[in-house]
Amino acid sequence: MSEFSLYLLQQLINGLTIGSTYALIAIGYTMVYGIIGMINFAHGEIYMIGSYVTFIVIAGLMGMGIASLPIILIIALVVAIFISSTYGWTVERVAYRPLRGTNRLIPLISAIGMSIFLQNFVVLSQGSRDVALPPQITGGWNFGDPSLFEVSLSYMQVLIFAVTFISMTLLTLFISRSRMGRACRACSEDLGMTNLLGIDTNKIIALTFIVGAALAAIAGLLLGLYYGVVNPFVGFIAGLKAFTAAVLGGIGSIPGAMLGGLILGVTEAMTAAFFPSEYKDVVSFGLLVTILLFRPSGLLGKPEVEKV
Amino acid sequence: MNQFRKTLLSLSTAVCIMGLTAAAQAETLKIGLAGPSTGPVAQYGDMQKIGVMAAIDDINKAGGINGMMLEGVVYDDACDPKQAVAVANKIVNDGITQVVGHLCSSSTEPATDIYDEEGILMITAASTSPSITEKGYKTIFRTIGLDSLQGSMAAEYILNNAKPKRIAVIHDKQQYGEGLATSVRDLLAEKGVKAAMFEGVTPGDKDFSALIAKLKKENVDFVYYGGYHPELGLILRQSAEKGFNAQFMGPEGVVNSDLAKIAGKASEGVLATAPKSFDQNPINETRVAAIKAKGEDPTGPFVFTAYAAVEVMTDAMTATKSTDAEVLSDYIREHDFDTAIGKVKYDEKGDLTESTFLVYRLHQDGSKTPAE
Numbered sequence: 119m120s121e122f123s124l125y126l127l128q129q130l131i132n133g134l135t136i137g138s139t140y141a142l143i144a145i146g147y148t149m150v151y152g153i154i155g156m157i158n159f160a161h162g163e164i165y166m167i168g169s170y171v172t173f174i175v176i177a178g179l180m181g182m183g184i185a186s187l188p189i190i191l192i193i194a195l196v197v198a199i200f201i202s203s204t205y206g207w208t209v210e211r212v213a214y215r216p217l218r219g220t221n222r223l224i225p226l227i228s229a230i231g232m233s234i235f236l237q238n239f240v241v242l243s244q245g246s247r248d249v250a251l252p253p254q255i256t257g258g259w260n261f262g263d264p265s266l267f268e269v270s271l272s273y274m275q276v277l278i279f280a281v282t283f284i285s286m287t288l289l290t291l292f293i294s295r296s297r298m299g300r301a302c303r304a305c306s307e308d309l310g311m312t313n314l315l316g317i318d319t320n321k322i323i324a325l326t327f328i329v330g331a332a333l334a335a336i337a338g339l340l341l342g343l344y345y346g347v348v349n350p351f352v353g354f355i356a357g358l359k360a361f362t363a364a365v366l367g368g369i370g371s372i373p374g375a376m377l378g379g380l381i382l383g384v385t386e387a388m389t390a391a392f393f394p395s396e397y398k399d400v401v402s403f404g405l406l407v408t409i410l411l412f413r414p415s416g417l418l419g420k421p422e423v424e425k426v
Numbered sequence: 427m428n429q430f431r432k433t434l435l436s437l438s439t440a441v442c443i444m445g446l447t448a449a450a451q452a453e454t455l456k457i458g459l460a461g462p463s464t465g466p467v468a469q470y471g472d473m474q475k476i477g478v479m480a481a482i483d484d485i486n487k488a489g490g491i492n493g494m495m496l497e498g499v500v501y502d503d504a505c506d507p508k509q510a511v512a513v514a515n516k517i518v519n520d521g522i523t524q525v526v527g528h529l530c531s532s533s534t535e536p537a538t539d540i541y542d543e544e545g546i547l548m549i550t551a552a553s554t555s556p557s558i559t560e561k562g563y564k565t566i567f568r569t570i571g572l573d574s575l576q577g578s579m580a581a582e583y584i585l586n587n588a589k590p591k592r593i594a595v596i597h598d599k600q601q602y603g604e605g606l607a608t609s610v611r612d613l614l615a616e617k618g619v620k621a622a623m624f625e626g627v628t629p630g631d632k633d634f635s636a637l638i639a640k641l642k643k644e645n646v647d648f649v650y651y652g653g654y655h656p657e658l659g660l661i662l663r664q665s666a667e668k669g670f671n672a673q674f675m676g677p678e679g680v681v682n683s684d685l686a687k688i689a690g691k692a693s694e695g696v697l698a699t700a701p702k703s704f705d706q707n708p709i710n711e712t713r714v715a716a717i718k719a720k721g722e723d724p725t726g727p728f729v730f731t732a733y734a735a736v737e738v739m740t741d742a743m744t745a746t747k748s749t750d751a752e753v754l755s756d757y758i759r760e761h762d763f764d765t766a767i768g769k770v771k772y773d774e775k776g777d778l779t780e781s782t783f784l785v786y787r788l789h790q791d792g793s794k795t796p797a798e
Contacts, residue, residue, distance in 0.1 A: 390636030
């Protein structure tokens with residue numbers, strides 16, 4: 119392979135890695151929108167909390183003398199999912215449920231309030247400085263001709279792909295095969311009708327927030343390990359990017375969120391590859407505007423039909 | 427009766443006067459201490475505070491200034507230009523006439539306008555942006571060298587010592603980082619060394635893999651980074667993971683033990699221009715011991731520049747027996763001072779006549795040694 123194609127391959131790997139985590143966070147936005155038609159602006163903060171919990175659990179377990187990395191990671195994952203889901207459920211209970219049925223703008227504002235609250239809550243309890251974790255999973259494969267360009271694929275990147283792929287598959291199976299998943303799809307089609315048919319829609323909506331938060335916690339764990347640094351403000355940027363991914367793919371559509379995340383990640387990497395990297399955000403958001411101009415409902419979104 | 431009244435009157439007057447003098451003795455001379463005590467760069471604020479408080483303790487132990495005890499009052503600007511203006515106004519309202527601070531150049535700049543206008547003596551121990559002293563202020567000084575000096579020092583080191591084959595200059599698009607990066611790039615270009623890349627990154631970004639792949643493709647073997655430690659730490663960490671092993675160099679904004687915490691082993695051997703390690707200077711032995719005895723860290727780059735800022739202020743106050751900023755400023759411009767950072771002499775603008783920087787090599791345990 120030539121130097122150029124090796125370089126392109128490297129940037130593609132970089133883009134897909136970051137894109138997969140955007141996709142994981144984006145699903146939380148898209149599921150909530152799909153069912154209750156609202157944007158959960160506190161979702162980025164849930165991701166940030168997931169990262170913090172991971173760091174605390176890993177540091178705690180290592181302090182207790184547990185040396186086996188897989189055990190530490192599994193415990194961290196379980197604890198992060200549990201705590202983040204609790205926060206996700208609480209956000210729904212506190213900031214959404216009491217306001218359901220009101221003007222759409224009101225829960226939006228309360229969600230932004232929730233987001234600011236959670237951010238400052240973490241600042242006060244954990245401090246506003248960067249918290250760092252030493253690299254846990256190191257090494258990787260190098261291939262390509264070292265005299266031209268050596269492509270590196272780290273174990274961490276492989277882990278990110280693998281975990282993202284597994285979570286996405288499980289989610290798809292859950293939505294398409296399980297009873298609860300069927301109820302979710304029914305709610306997404308017509309909330310009022312589903313309620314009339316005897317399904318507890320409150321439960322389903324709470325479940326949506328919990329599932330979204332669990333995926334955000336997985337992303338928090340993966341990105342926390344990958345970058346090794348977390349601060350109370352990471353949720354804002356990550357949330358913004360994931361929200362963009364969800365809109366790009368068609369908000370409300372789960373495959374759309376996955377696709378949108380990957381497209382956004384790859385676009386960022388490719389822009390940084392061939393233009394000065396400060397244009398990265400200009401190009402990705404330019405792309406978003408262009409796609410919305412031609413397909414206002416996003417790539418895989420269904421156009422909203424006014425119900426009569 | 428009349429006699430008695432007179433006595434009573436004089437007695438009460440005497441009591442009053444005694445009360446007044448007692449009050450005057452109890453009153454302290456306040457020194458404002460402006461910098462971040464919260465936010466992402468709060469460590470630098472801590473360094474400044476350690477230095478100022480140590481200086482104040484030493485001076486008070488030696489009997490204070492003109493019979494008055496000193497007291498440090500901490501103001502938090504979080505390194506945010508808007509909060510810096512609010513802090514400056516608060517200092518004016520609190521009637522404080524001497525300020526050590528601010529810390530980040532971008533906060534110092536808006537605050538200087540207020541201090542100069544209100545006749546407050548301000549000495550910054552950390553802000554290195556040249557534009558701060560370029561507006562012809564009278565009461566603004568520093569105890570640290572300029573950015574531009576750091577840039578030329580870095581460029582000189584790159585040309586004479588590092589001699590890289592291909593160099594990239596990266597910055598964080600902010601006043602401090604981009605300013606330094608531009609000056610390094612231009613100085614190198616003057617000597618015929620053209621940077622292979624000159625690019626900005628977004629502060630707060632976490633993923634630099636695309637940038638690193640590009641550096642790798644360009645076969646860069648030396649990277650100058652203009653910015654602060656959180657981004658450089660991640661760039662170093664991700665470079666090591668991707669097998670990109672260039673020599674990195676940064677300004678004093680990256681000299682922070684958090685760099686080693688973020689980057690771990692990857693931070694070993696990074697070059698940086700930083701204020702000289704005054705804590706290793708034998709003249710500061712007792713001061714270092716006193717700071718350590720309080721359980722604080724004397725090694726930060728701004729500890730002794732802050733210490734020296736207090737010394738310059740108080741020396742001028744002792745000599746002039748005044749706290750008037752104009753009088754003090756005139757005195758400071760015309761005299762030399764013996765301080766914790768060595769001999770200090772000012773030019774007309776209020777800048778030091780000699781650079782206080784040196785090129786250091788940083789280590790993974792957070793320490794630093796002078797670069798060869």
